[in-house]
Amino acid sequence: MDKPKVVLGVSGGIAAYKACELLRRLTESGHEVQVVPTAAALHFVGEATWAALSGRPAATEVWQSVHEVPHVRIGQHADLVVVAPATADLLARAAHGLADDLLTNTLLTARCPVVFAPAMHTEMWEHPATQENVATLRRRSAIVIEPAVGRLTGVDTGKGRLPDPEEIFAVCRRVLARGDRAQDRDLAGRHVVISAGGTREPLDPVRFLGNRSSGKQGYALARTAVARGARVTLVSANSALPDPAGADVVRVGTAVQLREAVLKAAADADAVVMAAAVADFRPAEYATGKIKKKDGEDPAPIALVRNPDVLAELSAGRPRPGQVVVGFAAETDDVLANGRAKLARKGCDLLVVNEVGERLTFGEESSEAVVLGADGSETPVAHGPKEALADTVWDLVVSRLP
Structure with a gap:
């Protein structure tokens, strides 16, 4: 079989060095990668580095190998084009169809899925011009993957950081796995909320x-939703x-905190997927000091009280007409009947x-389930x-969205 052909575009931002790790992940996983850096990108990472990591010369000029018509051929033959980092300038030129270098020519001729991973200062990302271009x-x-929040150039911190290269790679892998369906982007324009992990x-x-939940299924749901074009809010409990690249992550600890975060995010969501393992009970009292064991005495019983049922509350009081709500049921016996x-x-x-246990589902990379409607x-x-299960869930969600 032919190797999937990926074009890695690199524009001129300080995060260009992180694209080296993305390139290595693409090549080591069996993809044929053509690197197309802008002239500005070469100020950050030299042509020799791209050639050494990709195993082929980097394409930098429209006028190189003119007989091969590179400004057309590279985009025509690609299975995926990913631009990482994508600066505000690159996004503007791409949005307006400019073709003043090899990368923007490639973007105009590509008929495959295109992924942009923006990286810039917060003010540049939030500027109305950039938002309109996106x-x-x-x-x-x-x-267009949402940038991450974190340390930027110098002492600045905020939204605009390039997502982790491993997570950008995960999005690229999901887009390639969907093949022609990736062009549909059936969750484009939709806001989805996903809970993941286990409350404490x-x-x-x-x-x-x-509980034993690792959050892997919820994170897989987030990655696949990003690859299908959704705006994703991930409420993560202790994972x-x-x-995941492109997801807005809200971190919580307890069931009460998870409820608050999910209900807030669900106010304008098209779909909510409750993949987190939420505790049914919590201690009635919290000991402000460490509970000590006493010689010759059994421990005092721990009284429990019910936690709020977030899934039932969401289902009964949907804040948005047509909102689709998905729950998860982890069962140990009579799986379908209990489901x-x-x-x-x-x-x-x-x-x-799905059936769970010490070596079933929790913490594993794979899963098996039945989705009941x-x-x-x-x-x-x-x-x-778990990505395959996630894609099935989104297929079923899309078929129910108004």
Whole structure:
């Protein structure tokens, strides 16, 4: 089989050095990569570095190898074009169809999916001109990943940081896996909210009641939603995973905190997917000091109280007409029977039911599930990567969106 052909465009920002890691991940995973840096990008990372890491000369000039017509050929033959970093200037030129260098020519001739990973100062990202350019590119089916929040050039901190190269690679991999369907971007213009991880209910300053959820399924849902064009809010409970590129991440600890964050984000959401493992109970009292064991005495019983049922609350009081609500059911026995009962009890549109245990689902890279619909449908998902289950969930969500 031919290797997937990826064009890596690099524009002139300080984050250009991070594109070297993205390039290495693409080449080591079996992709044929043609690097197309702008003249400004070469001030940050030299042509020799791109050639050494890609195994082929970097394409830098329209006038190089003119007999091969590079300004047309490179874009025509690509399976994916990804620009990382994409500066405010590059986004402006791409949005207005300018073709004053090899990279912008390539963007005009590409008929494959195009991914932009912006990186710039917060003021530049938030400027109305940049936001209009991003909106224009998204209307034309480009995937513009939301920048991350963090340290920028110098002492500045804010939104505009290039997402982690590993996470940009994950988006590229999902776009390539969707093939021609990636052009549909069926979640473009939609806002989706996803909860992930497992809540922790504190007993004292050092102990808590928790669960085994790693957050991997929720993060897979976030990555696949970004690849399908959605604006993603990820409410993450105690997960140590890196932030998915393009998702706005809200960190929480307890079930009460998760409820507050999800309800706030869901106010304008088209879909809410509750993949987090939310504690049903919490200690009735919190000990301000560490609970000590006493010789010859059994520990005092721990009284529990119910936590709010976030999924049922969302399903009953949807803040937006047509909002699709998806729940998850982790079961250890009578999986489908318990799942159907939970679906009826919670009132959600879809319920993803899977069997869990010490070596089942939690913390694993793969999953197996059945997605139950309130309309009586059943969609089995064979054992496979969590991204495959995530794509099935989004397929079912899209079919129910108004």
